[in-house]
Every structure is written in C-alpha cells, then in structure tokens.
Amino acid sequence: MNPMVKHLSRFDLVSVRLLVDCVQHGSLSAAAERSHLALPAASRRIKDLELAVGADLFERQGRRLQATPAGRTFYRHGVGILQAVELLGAELTNMQLGTLTQVRLSASTAALSQSLSPILRDYAREFPRVRVHLEEQVSEMVVKSLHEGRADVGVFVEGQETQGLDVHAFDQDELVFVFPPGHRFSHEQTPLAFAEALDEDWISFSDGAALLRRLHEAAHAEGRVLKLRMQTRSFDTMCHLVAARMGIAMLPGVAAQIARGMGLVCRPLAEPWAIRQLLVATRSGIVNPHASSLVLFIREHSRRHLTEREGK
Structure with a gap:
C-alpha cells in the first residue's frame, strides 16, 4: 500500500x-x-x-x-x-424504495434540447426500476465528469478530447444565426458566411461550451477575434439578449424555435461546420450493464427517429 x-x-x-x-x-x-x-x-x-x-x-x-x-x-x-458518498446514500435509498440502481448521466444543453429529453422519458417508462441521475453541463465538463468517474454516461457535442472513452455518434444538429428583427442580416434567408458577421457583437455560452470553442476557432481561422460581449448558460436568456439588441448569436436549430417564438430572425450558416454530431460515451474498460443499456437505448431510439424523419 x-x-x-x-x-x-x-x-x-x-x-x-x-x-x-x-x-x-x-x-x-x-x-x-x-x-x-x-x-x-x-x-x-x-x-x-x-x-x-x-x-x-x-x-x-x-x-x-x-x-x-x-x-x-x-x-x-x-x-x-463526498459526491461518491452522496451517490451511495442515494442508491441505498433507491433500493429501499424498490429502485434497483442509478445511472449517472451528464449531458450538454444542446443534447438535452435536441433529442435527449424524449429519450429519457421513454427510457424511464421501459426501465422504471432504473433511476437516471441527470446533470446538465457544458460539453467540456461532461467529458471531464466521465474521465473523473463522476458520470457513467456522457452526451455532448463533438470537438472534445475523447481518448479513453467509448464514443458513438447518435444524432446531429445544425447551427443557425439569430438576429433581432430589422438587423442588416435579417432580411434574407440565404446561408450567411461566418466571416461576414465578425464585425458584430456576439452573445454566446459560458466557457467550456462546444459552440463557444467552435466560434473562437472559426474566428481565429479568419484572422479575427470574436467580439464576445456577453455570456450566458441558457438558450432562453441568449434569445432575450438578442431581442434587446445586445448582440447576435448562434444556436442549434432546435433552439431556433425559441428564437422565432420571440420574434427573432434565424438564418442558416454557410460553413460545413454548421452540422454538428452529438455523441454518447462511457469510460473505456468500465463495465456497467445499466450504463450500457442506456447508451444502447439512446442509439436505438435515435436510429428509429432518424428513419422516421427520412421516411416523411
């Protein structure tokens, strides 16, 4: 020892x-x-x-x-x-209540908004004796939680360091610009090049978010610096700040519904990186049958959903 x-x-x-x-x-x-x-x-x-x-x-x-x-x-x-002790207590309580086990899931905001919420609903119906403990984090922290053993399953946006993880793609989203009504870029619906928007003030997510990292990288590739004016943790707050004309934003397509509901204008991004992969992962070499079951359920559910979309 x-x-x-x-x-x-x-x-x-x-x-x-x-x-x-x-x-x-x-x-x-x-x-x-x-x-x-x-x-x-x-x-x-x-x-x-x-x-x-x-x-x-x-x-x-x-x-x-x-x-x-x-x-x-x-x-x-x-x-x-201390977290492990708290989880131990929670699992023992669950056993007393008849819930056999608990799976710790860490997921990014984009994944939760895109497709994960209905998947978790269906999983709970099919496996009522397995309780999913969900923690919402930025993608960088999701991966860190997996590496440190604080999460059994992680769902995050591509672009993170995944060495030591078993990773599977299960869905994708598409990024769009969000502008206030009357903005100079709001009058057309043709795809807009990212470089054209670099003179604007930007509103984006907190540090560690996959989207913010991508924006910084894309600005650097253009030899520019992203004019980041404000940072927030939610799509809703970001849309409110855009509506207040504090800057422009970029959001996953699923969050565009929030923006449009507030009277904001969404416009496609011209760059290929507008399409992002959502990933589900576990730590390599860790055998947890309930975590594996959740990963398989997420992948199968997404595969069926994709088939349904393509059939329409």
Missing part, C-alpha cells in the same frame, strides 16, 4: 468536508461553522491533514485561506469522495 494512503486513511469524512468548505469559503471559521466544529477543533483537523500529506494545504493571509497546489489537489479529490 502507498504510505500516503495509510496516512490519509486515518481521517474521516468530517475532515474531508472541512477542507472542501475551507477552499470554497476561504475561511476556517466559516468552514468550522458549516461542519458544526469549534474553531480550535477545526484548526487541529487541518493541521493533522497537513502533517499526513507532508505539505501545507493552505496559505494563511490574515483570516483568509488560499489553497496551495497540494490543497487544490486534495480539494478536487475531496469533492469526488
């Missing part, structure tokens, strides 16, 4: 949660209060952790705590430990 593991195995979840709270709040007193510990007892626990690790976990700046590299590493794994 690694000697470090021996040292750390002496500590309980109270110490782990205390350190996590210290990092999140930057204050030992606030963390102690959340853990229902007296301040001297909390201080002793942090010092004991530092002795076990053999390194300082925090830099003391007056009453503020700043995590050191060792502290940030402990924090990252500590969060994972």
Whole structure:
C-alpha cells in the first residue's frame, strides 16, 4: 500500500468536508461553522491533514485561506469522495424504495434540447426500476465528469478530447444565426458566411461550451477575434439578449424555435461546420450493464427517429 494512503486513511469524512468548505469559503471559521466544529477543533483537523500529506494545504493571509497546489489537489479529490458518498446514500435509498440502481448521466444543453429529453422519458417508462441521475453541463465538463468517474454516461457535442472513452455518434444538429428583427442580416434567408458577421457583437455560452470553442476557432481561422460581449448558460436568456439588441448569436436549430417564438430572425450558416454530431460515451474498460443499456437505448431510439424523419 502507498504510505500516503495509510496516512490519509486515518481521517474521516468530517475532515474531508472541512477542507472542501475551507477552499470554497476561504475561511476556517466559516468552514468550522458549516461542519458544526469549534474553531480550535477545526484548526487541529487541518493541521493533522497537513502533517499526513507532508505539505501545507493552505496559505494563511490574515483570516483568509488560499489553497496551495497540494490543497487544490486534495480539494478536487475531496469533492469526488463526498459526491461518491452522496451517490451511495442515494442508491441505498433507491433500493429501499424498490429502485434497483442509478445511472449517472451528464449531458450538454444542446443534447438535452435536441433529442435527449424524449429519450429519457421513454427510457424511464421501459426501465422504471432504473433511476437516471441527470446533470446538465457544458460539453467540456461532461467529458471531464466521465474521465473523473463522476458520470457513467456522457452526451455532448463533438470537438472534445475523447481518448479513453467509448464514443458513438447518435444524432446531429445544425447551427443557425439569430438576429433581432430589422438587423442588416435579417432580411434574407440565404446561408450567411461566418466571416461576414465578425464585425458584430456576439452573445454566446459560458466557457467550456462546444459552440463557444467552435466560434473562437472559426474566428481565429479568419484572422479575427470574436467580439464576445456577453455570456450566458441558457438558450432562453441568449434569445432575450438578442431581442434587446445586445448582440447576435448562434444556436442549434432546435433552439431556433425559441428564437422565432420571440420574434427573432434565424438564418442558416454557410460553413460545413454548421452540422454538428452529438455523441454518447462511457469510460473505456468500465463495465456497467445499466450504463450500457442506456447508451444502447439512446442509439436505438435515435436510429428509429432518424428513419422516421427520412421516411416523411
């Protein structure tokens, strides 16, 4: 056994949660209060952790705590430990309620809006004793959750690093421009080249979103910089900002319904990258029959839906 593991195995979840709270709040007193510990007892626990690790976990700046590299590493794994315990509790509760197991699904906003919601509805009907724990994240964080073991199944937009994952394409979407009515590009419906819109102010998603990364890459290829004015986490908020004439946006075609419902104008993008693949993935080498069942269900459901669309 690694000697470090021996040292750390002496500590309980109270110490782990205390350190996590210290990092999140930057204050030992606030963390102690959340853990229902007296301040001297909390201080002793942090010092004991530092002795076990053999390194300082925090830099003391007056009453503020700043995590050191060792502290940030402990924090990252500590969060994972606490989440695993919470999931354990949830699964045990589910077993008591008659739900046999839980599958952790991390999905991007684009995937949820495009086709995943009805798939999850049908999966719940067909497998009522399997509970899907869903977390919505940007595509970059979906992949990170898979690699770190915090998700059993991930659904995200292409363009992420997928080494170490078993990946399958299951659907696609098409990006469109979104303009306020009366905008200089809103009077035609012919496809518009991305380069023509680079003089505009843009509204897009938060950092880590596959779409924002694609926009930055496309602007760089044109020798330009994307004039990003505002960032948000939802299609709805983005459309409201476009309606307020704060900038233009680009959205998946399925979200265009929201835009049109608000009186905004959608116009096709001329570039081939307007078509994006949606991917479903699990960690390579991890055998989880319920996760595999969900992946297969997503792929089969999408295949049937595609056949129906082509038959119309």
